[in-house]
Amino acid sequence: MAFDPKIKNDLIKILDEDRVKDDRVTLYTYRSDALILHPTMPMGVVFPENREELVAIVKLLHANQITFLPRGAGTGLSGGAIPKEGSVIIEMFRFRQIYDIDFANRSITVGPGVVNIKITEHVKENGYCFVPDPSSQKACTVGGNVAENSGGPHTLKYGVTVNHILGIEVVLPDGEVVELGGKQWGAPGPDLLGLFVGSEGTFGIVTKITCRLTPLPEKVITLLGIFPSVRDACSAVSNTIREGIIPAAMELIDNVVIQAVEKTIAPGFPLDAEAVLVVELEDMKDGIEEEASRVQAILNENNATEVRRAKNEEERALIWKARKEAFGALGTISPSYYVQDGVIPRSALPDVLGQISDIAQKYNLTIANVFHAGDGNLHPLILYNSKIPEEIEKADKAGIEILDICVSLGGSLSGEHGIGLEKQELMGTLYSSEDLSNMEWVRSFFNPQNLLNPGKIFPTPGKCAETKMGPQIVQSKSGVVA
Amino acid sequence: MSQSKPYAPKKLNTLHAWVKNRIHSKDPFVVLGKGTRSPHAGQDILSTKNLKEIHFFDPDDMVIGIQAGMTAADLQSCINKKKMFLPINPWYPESTIGSVLACNDFGPSRMNGGGLRDCIIGIEYINGKGELVKAGGKVVKNVSGYDLSRMMLGSLGGLGVITSVNFKVNPQPAGTSVLMCTFENDQWVEKIRELHAKIFPVDWIQAMTSQSGWILGVGFSGNDARRTRIEKELRQIFEGFGQSLDVFDENKKVKKTADAPGQNRFSGFLTPILKRFKLGKQYLHLHAVLPTGELLGSLDVQKFTLQGAQMVVHPIGGDFHIFLNDETPKAQKEMLTLLKNQLEGSEGKISLIKSAPELSINDLNEFAFPREYSLMKAIKQQLDPALVFHAPFYNY
Numbered sequence: 001m002a003f004d005p006k007i008k009n010d011l012i013k014i015l016d017e018d019r020v021k022d023d024r025v026t027l028y029t030y031r032s033d034a035l036i037l038h039p040t041m042p043m044g045v046v047f048p049e050n051r052e053e054l055v056a057i058v059k060l061l062h063a064n065q066i067t068f069l070p071r072g073a074g075t076g077l078s079g080g081a082i083p084k085e086g087s088v089i090i091e092m093f094r095f096r097q098i099y100d101i102d103f104a105n106r107s108i109t110v111g112p113g114v115v116n117i118k119i120t121e122h123v124k125e126n127g128y129c130f131v132p133d134p135s136s137q138k139a140c141t142v143g144g145n146v147a148e149n150s151g152g153p154h155t156l157k158y159g160v161t162v163n164h165i166l167g168i169e170v171v172l173p174d175g176e177v178v179e180l181g182g183k184q185w186g187a188p189g190p191d192l193l194g195l196f197v198g199s200e201g202t203f204g205i206v207t208k209i210t211c212r213l214t215p216l217p218e219k220v221i222t223l224l225g226i227f228p229s230v231r232d233a234c235s236a237v238s239n240t241i242r243e244g245i246i247p248a249a250m251e252l253i254d255n256v257v258i259q260a261v262e263k264t265i266a267p268g269f270p271l272d273a274e275a276v277l278v279v280e281l282e283d284m285k286d287g288i289e290e291e292a293s294r295v296q297a298i299l300n301e302n303n304a305t306e307v308r309r310a311k312n313e314e315e316r317a318l319i320w321k322a323r324k325e326a327f328g329a330l331g332t333i334s335p336s337y338y339v340q341d342g343v344i345p346r347s348a349l350p351d352v353l354g355q356i357s358d359i360a361q362k363y364n365l366t367i368a369n370v371f372h373a374g375d376g377n378l379h380p381l382i383l384y385n386s387k388i389p390e391e392i393e394k395a396d397k398a399g400i401e402i403l404d405i406c407v408s409l410g411g412s413l414s415g416e417h418g419i420g421l422e423k424q425e426l427m428g429t430l431y432s433s434e435d436l437s438n439m440e441w442v443r444s445f446f447n448p449q450n451l452l453n454p455g456k457i458f459p460t461p462g463k464c465a466e467t468k469m470g471p472q473i474v475q476s477k478s479g480v481v482a
Numbered sequence: 483m484s485q486s487k488p489y490a491p492k493k494l495n496t497l498h499a500w501v502k503n504r505i506h507s508k509d510p511f512v513v514l515g516k517g518t519r520s521p522h523a524g525q526d527i528l529s530t531k532n533l534k535e536i537h538f539f540d541p542d543d544m545v546i547g548i549q550a551g552m553t554a555a556d557l558q559s560c561i562n563k564k565k566m567f568l569p570i571n572p573w574y575p576e577s578t579i580g581s582v583l584a585c586n587d588f589g590p591s592r593m594n595g596g597g598l599r600d601c602i603i604g605i606e607y608i609n610g611k612g613e614l615v616k617a618g619g620k621v622v623k624n625v626s627g628y629d630l631s632r633m634m635l636g637s638l639g640g641l642g643v644i645t646s647v648n649f650k651v652n653p654q655p656a657g658t659s660v661l662m663c664t665f666e667n668d669q670w671v672e673k674i675r676e677l678h679a680k681i682f683p684v685d686w687i688q689a690m691t692s693q694s695g696w697i698l699g700v701g702f703s704g705n706d707a708r709r710t711r712i713e714k715e716l717r718q719i720f721e722g723f724g725q726s727l728d729v730f731d732e733n734k735k736v737k738k739t740a741d742a743p744g745q746n747r748f749s750g751f752l753t754p755i756l757k758r759f760k761l762g763k764q765y766l767h768l769h770a771v772l773p774t775g776e777l778l779g780s781l782d783v784q785k786f787t788l789q790g791a792q793m794v795v796h797p798i799g800g801d802f803h804i805f806l807n808d809e810t811p812k813a814q815k816e817m818l819t820l821l822k823n824q825l826e827g828s829e830g831k832i833s834l835i836k837s838a839p840e841l842s843i844n845d846l847n848e849f850a851f852p853r854e855y856s857l858m859k860a861i862k863q864q865l866d867p868a869l870v871f872h873a874p875f876y877n878y
């Protein structure tokens with residue numbers, strides 16, 4: 001794959017030679033996002049820096065009926081930024097402007113290429129933060145967060161990305177620029193902004209984002225419950241919420257992950273614990289101690305062998321480092337892994353974790369769990385060796401069985417990573433064909449010729465889950481690029 | 483062929499078959515809940531008010547799924563029984579949930595609890611092809627496919643017939659309190675500016691006009707220690723400025739706080755306020771939204787009251803209601819002109835909720851329409867190809 005010489009020439013007229021690339025190294029680098037399911041070389045990669053350049057590129061590609069897709073940092077876990085049809089990748093990482101910080105409206109307007117964590121860094125001193133905090137927040141872009149409607153540990157209390165976006169500017173697939181929302185909280189008419197967030201880069205390319213800022217809490221208490229069984233830890237989660245306490249975060253880490261993070265980050269989690277539960281409470285300093293005592297009691301009532309409390313910011317940071325870098329740490333105990341993102345009703349957690357363990361036994365595989373327990377958002381990491389074809393097949397089947405359980409319990413295929421290429425063939429298990437064609441109908445409004453990010457979210461006609469998922473994992477050394 | 487009475491079937495499949503037929507014969511109709519919010523002279527009316535089933539309510543998972551005809555009051559009482567609440571504010575207890583969604587109603591609780599967008603997790607509706615379709619689901623976190631439930635928020639009956647909805651609900655806080663403070667004039671704006679700058683976790687703020695000026699309510703919640711601290715901080719800001727100041731624990735003094743939006747923790751019904759305003763039949767009701775900074779920075783609320791308006795203001799989040807009891811079109815038009823002048827150059831938008839028949843959305847000019855209005859019109863054209871879902875909002 002490479003650009004047609006005429007197209008390349010036209011692109012160079014808009015950008016310059018340095019920012020229009022189709023050399024082999026570039027194409028190879030951009031063949032996938034963080035999920036190397038089935039890497040596909042793009043036709044080429046372009047690097048616009050502002051809206052005018054982007055509009056000109058989009059109009060050119062549109063006029064020539066060439067498919068294209070935006071890419072942020074490429075940390076997506078569902079293949080959203082994989083150029084399925086050898087499309088042109090539009091790298092959005094250079095849209096890094098901070099346009100406007102407006103404390104009176106508690107908002108910040110940024111370019112989509114701004115890295116998630118940079119937003120909070122900009123406003124922290126003034127007592128604010130940007131709530132969505134995916135574990136990838138040191139790398140992923142706000143544009144990617146908007147596209148995927150990303151979550152993170154602290155979205156349990158405060159809601160996912162859509163709840164923190166006030167307005168966006170978008171370039172539609174024919175080059176038209178539109179604005180959705182603004183600094184006011186809502187306006188008459190259908191909530192098109194709410195619809196756009198989570199559309200996985202298939203409606204338009206976001207060029208500006210006004211994010212809502214949230215006041216930082218006065219006090220944060222981080223508890224670490226240590227449990228002799230995963231079931232007990234899950235019960236503690238359900239019972240805490242049942243009591244009407246919604247912590248800022250409730251994250252479960254099982255023994256496999258404990259072993260891995262102790263090798264890399266060494267947060268001091270007991271190696272013989274079957275699970276640890278990170279519970280973070282944040283609020284005003286008055287009243288929070290009572291809540292923390294109550295949570296502590298609930299953890300104890302659910303058989304916690306010990307409940308620790310981070311004594312200072314360093315201890316807290318270490319716990320969160322272990323949680324947020326857990327995926328990477330698994331590299332020390334397995335050559336490859338495949339992460340799922342299904343959601344179940346929270347009260348079903350204790351049973352479902354048991355079922356996941358049964359699935360692991362059935363396929364003779366190890367499945368690690370580190371996930372947003374408070375939301376019922378599972379992240380089973382299926383460990384396998386990509387050099388052993390049978391293991392690949394088993395990992396694939398185990399993944400489907402886990403998602404089957406989620407769907408059968410009234411849950412969903414994805415809580416935050418999106419459908420992308422990874423789970424598109426499973427969408428039929430969740431929705432009827434009419435539901436799906438209705439969604440495609442809405443897409444065809446924004447993206448009538450399907451030139452923007454084609455081949456995502458919806459099942460490919462004539463394919464089914466079993467035949468699709470299997471071979472996809474074959475090429476991947478690891479489910480996630482380090 | 484115009485129906486005099488709304489058609490309001492009790493069964494979903496009967497309603498679905500009726501809509502399919504209308505689409506097939508390209509025969510427009512208006513979909514309503516109970517149907518008094520806007521006049522629809524000469525249109526056939528379909529009402530979803532008799533679809534009242536509860537599909538599921540799982541307090542442990544904090545989710546509920548109901549049909550669109552359930553009233554706001556019934557939903558409130560259902561979830562209250564299990565000590566849950568929804569931080570949305572339907573304006574009237576009798577409003578059906580379908581219409582609350584279609585109007586994207588919100589009130590004071592949006593400040594801290596978010597609006598409908600933040601608690602809707604799934605939807606079922608009949609689309610412009612006559613298909614009964616679903617999106618989202620019944621778990622609290624879900625990114626499987628497009629979130630069409632959000633597209634239907636604010637759709638004003640123009641994109642389809644909403645038949646069911648799933649919500650994420652919240653556990654009720656340990657306790658709720660309200661600080662009530664009265665002011666002779668608009669000094670409260672200055673005080674709210676101060677409060678806003680303090681980054682303080684209150685749940686809602688609502689100011690409304692009274693016979694002697696303004697009543698300001700600030701709601702807060704949590705355990706005793708939390709509320710005691712917030713009360714202390716609020717007193718520091720407000721004491722000595724208002725004419726009277728009182729803090730009520732809602733659990734104990736409900737009567738005294740009957741106007742407060744936090745009442746019963748569902749909050750925000752306009753009904754008690756409207757009673758207090760003693761409105762006649764054809765009063766003017768305008769609803770405006772604008773950025774908080776602009777409301778607190780440059781809006782002059784006294785101008786409206788001097789011209790006879792009664793108001794309900796939610797300063798943070800930035801929205802306010804204007805009521806004018808004067809039924810003459812002239813007075814109502816003047817009030818609207820005043821509002822438009824005040825919002826000139828801002829991002830502010832206006833909805834005309836109720837007025838003398840001489841006023842219409844046309845009088846709002848660009849203030850009626852968000853920036854993305856042309857996109858809204860276009861999506862309506864695409865998703866309602868038979869043009870059956872009659873909804874005036876899209877016709878300008």
Ligand SMILES: Cc1cc2nc3c(=O)[nH]c(=O)nc-3n(C[C@H](O)[C@H](O)[C@H](O)COP(=O)(O)OP(=O)(O)OC[C@H]3O[C@@H](n4cnc5c(N)ncnc54)[C@H](O)[C@@H]3O)c2cc1C
Nearest residue numbers: 072073074075076080134135141143144147151201206416
């Ligand atoms: C180790 C690790 C941990 C993770 N943890 C979490 C987590 O806790 N929670 C979570 O939700 N996710 C998590 N993720 C997934 C991922 O980081 C998020 O989905 C993130 O939002 C992707 O951002 P990105 O900039 O990398 O986007 P990319 O991967 O580059 O793109 C993702 C999608 O967004 C589209 N897109 C990108 N930019 C734009 C734009 N400007 N306009 C329109 N569409 C655009 C792309 O086309 C693509 O479809 C994790 C990933 C990794 C590798």
Ligand SMILES: Cc1cc2nc3c(=O)[nH]c(=O)nc-3n(C[C@H](O)[C@H](O)[C@H](O)COP(=O)(O)OP(=O)(O)OC[C@H]3O[C@@H](n4cnc5c(N)ncnc54)[C@H](O)[C@@H]3O)c2cc1C
Nearest residue numbers: 514515516517518519530574576577580581584638639644
């Ligand atoms: C001025 C005024 C004063 C009122 N005062 C009181 C009062 O004092 N006390 C009291 O209890 N009630 C009061 N009400 C409310 C009223 O009695 C009912 O609550 C109301 O009719 C219920 O419907 P609605 O007005 O909310 O919406 P409707 O008029 O039924 O509909 C509003 C909008 O929603 C759309 N819509 C409705 N249902 C659907 C659906 N299923 N799918 C798609 N779109 C839909 C409609 O097309 C319309 O655009 C008042 C109403 C008004 C207008």
